Amino acid sequence: MFVINCPYCGEREQSEFKAGGEAHIVRPKQPTELSDDQWAEYLFMRKNIKGVQFERWVHTHGCRKWFNMVRDTSNDEIKAVYKMGEKPPTK
């Protein structure tokens, strides 16, 4: 069970959080203008990386804020957490 450093509350147990899948997938501004394939790309396609992955998490049993997290899925090392709207760390 990880300890997650919520950008708003600080370190908390993983059980207070929920994972929300891959991060930085922006909902298209004009869905009606997309082809089925383009829409499907947004709707269904998610990476499942063994290694460093950018993820969305929410502090459900805490501040209820969504934030992003960089996690190595092979060893669960959390490399960074940052607020929604902030740029992902480059390193």
Next chain:
Amino acid sequence: MTKNLRVKTSKFIDETYKISFKFNGKTYYGFKGDTLASALLANDIHLVGRSFKYHRPRGIMSAGSEEPNAIVQLHNNSSRTEPNVRATEIEIYEGLEATSQNCWPSVNFDIGGINNFLSPILPAGFYYKTFMWPASFWEKYEYFIRKSAGLGKSPTEADPDVYEHKYIHCDVLIIGAGISGIMAAKTSAKNGFKTLLVDEKHYLGGSTIYQNSDHYKINNQVSSSWLEKEINEIKKIENLEIKTRTSVAAFHGYNFLLARENLTDHLPVDQRNNKTRQRLLKIRAKKVITATGSLERPLIFNNNDRPGILLCSAINKYANLFGVACGEKNILFTNNDTAYETAINLFNKGINVEAIIDNREEIDSKLIKDAEKYNIKIYKGYTVVNTSGYKRINKVSIMQLSKDGQKVVGSKTSIACDCLGISGGWTPAVHLFTQSGGKLKFRDEDQVFIPDIYPSDQISIGSCNGDFTLDEILVDLPKTLKKFLNLKITDYENLEVKSSFNKSKRNIWLLPSDKAIGKTKSFVDYQNDATAKDIKLALREGFRSIEHVKRYTTTGMGTDQGKLGNMHALGIISETSNSKMGELGTTTFRPPYTPLTFGTIVGRNVGEYFDVFRKTPIHDWHVQNKAKFENVGQWKRAWYYPKDNESMHDAVQRESKAARDSAGILDASTLGKIDIQGTDASEFLNRVYTNAWSKLAIGKCRYGLMLNEDGMVYDDGVTTRLDENHYIMTTTTGGAATVLGKLEDYLQTEWPELDVYLTSVTDHYATISVCGPNSKKIVSRVIPDLDLSDENFPHMSFKNTKIDKIKCRVMRISFTGEHSYEINIQANYGKSVWEKCMEAGKEFNITPYGTETMHLLRAEKGFIIVGQDTDATVTPIDLQMDWIVSKKKYDFIGKRSLYRSDTIRDDRKQLVGLLTENPDEVLEEGAQIVADINKSPVEMLGHVTSSYYSPNLNKSIALGVVKGGKKMMGQRLIVPMENKKINVIVADPVFLDKENKRLNA
């Protein structure tokens, strides 16, 4: 006549405190400080159990939690009986009753022992191979196999004991209070770290504390005396917490550990009342120091499992710690110096050692020279090839080993004995380290796996790190601790250490015999009766992965998880398949390290505390009025209110009829309520619902359907515009939490520019729904000031009003199709308003109805229930609810998905009404719907989602999803049941009052 094998007094045993206990019905005595195993040995009892497969007599092998054989059933009473308890761990107490397991009628005469003679036809994989044919017989075989499976008997009654969970946060956790652990604890705590030290035993000091020998000295003191002073010191340190009888069960990532603290199992039975039996500690440590020590390896030779065969270190511990001799004629068999240490200790206690058989040819160490002084016959370069004695060893046969150790040469010699100590060297206890995700490396020189890569802030110290000798440990430890804890100095710089132990070892995984391997029984896993022969057979049959060999032969799969023999299994695999140990790896070490009882795992979450449940403010009234309840999510909802022994069916029919004929009342407090405010609230609703919201006037209500981005129906409910920028949304009972979560997600991540605030107010309001033709009259009596005329208060509108000075909101909305009102009032007034409505409705026979009647009434109207009539594959178009999907809105959640190639198919499953040809026949919910029963295979068109007998229509009605159902109106379909076929006609899903006349009745 039993002998007394208690020798010189040990200071760990209180001989003034005699304790009686029962083993297999007979009373024996031991002393305070004894384990069941040491007390039995003192009474010269070795035979305690039978092995799993062959029912071979087995004795005590070890003196710790690694014990494979001496596992017993404890009987305190019928609900407290406990199987598979290690006799080596349980401290004896007044009232202890234990029996042997896996034997019938008794451990001395066990019918199952016949398996031992059948063993040539019971090879590895016997069950897999034998019970495959004919396949249809499996059910018959299974009955017998199940009967013979399992060791002990589980209790048949609920566990009456109390268990609890406790969270502990600390800077440094130290697992194991041997010499390394004690030194680490003192260093950590004295330097200001909040430290927790745990050990599975009831005493501190590990194996050093009872070694009273000149061969091990620290700063010129005998090591045990030196350590005793250290222990006395650490007990005084304030920020050090010490927990004994505490076994770490699991080491998870991020230094999260679970440990079981045993609080009462050692107490006399009459002192346990009202005490917590065990505590599950949930430990989060910033740093972890693992000092779990090492386990002595057995040696693998023919018939190495007889009662009276123990590990050398166990014999040593029984003599030194418990003052018990394991035998009178002892022989030790070893491949390293451990046996000499044991021999010298036994001599000092006045226990005879007849001979030491050492498989090493050339040996030379201080220990050995000293042992020779005691006139012990030492056979160098020899191995044991066989033992005899069915229920107790009485003889060993030895032969000389060839130079390469692959075979035996010369003639066989037999030596009589009543106890054989074996030592195959030491295996670091790396279980917890690997559980945490640590990676091991193989050290070739002494054939051990040791920690290599640490996944978290932790270290392993002492013999669990492969440092086996006292000097190695003490020289390295200060350096290691300084680095790990970032310190400049420790109390242990430049300790003077004397250790006579020489590390030389001749490792032979499977010792050769004069017999062919097929004729030997060299046990690798004692508890599961897996032999070297079985492992070799598995390899011959093509198994290569160690995980497969493990499962096929069941090596390492007992309650002891193969703590003793797993390394030998690996060694034999590696030798037979010519692969390197390091490359072969190990099988996975899984938690728990030693078995946990379920009680400890669940703690206080039993019975009514198993899960939280939510009650509405009106709950007590429902209870008083004998409602039956149904669980909806965590809510307890009134299901129906049976009167005078009414059946559920009769109650629901009565309630349904009353609601339409006169008046019904429903507790709808569980519906999710989300308060939505902000200048962009209308725009937000536009985006989350399929229909348009901008033009909804203040004071009006509207039904909304919410989709997922994939176009599938997610939730529904009525939302009311309370003010310009203020709405109250209702959700389904089960969907309340997830809907709020989803809305927050979109607001925070996709549309942060919107000025919208969401607050869950589900628990803040009680919701009472009064429906039926007389509802207006009833509500007018409850709220006389409110003008209920259709002009002032039409359907789908809302009013702020007061009941006795208490503000409330009243909506005129309907889920039943009847004229109805929903009163929302501050939760704590809910029950009194409900009672007011009951009083006011008395003359109209106002009838409380539960969820079942609510479902029936809405089904008559063809209203869907999300989650019952829909699953995650149904679009609003499939529901024939095209009317609610806005064509004008540019976008809303799920809109684009409604015209994907898949969602516009004509032959999707669509919601339709179903009427049975026989109006009295009620379909089963979930039943399949087909068109042609003779086609093979029969094509499933869909299934029944809701089905009731309608007392208002006097016929059976149902809803269902059917492929291409929209175009099948009037068509006959078939619902095939187990013993009949039911003909149904596809119909309009609205069965009652299609014109909605009743809403304004």
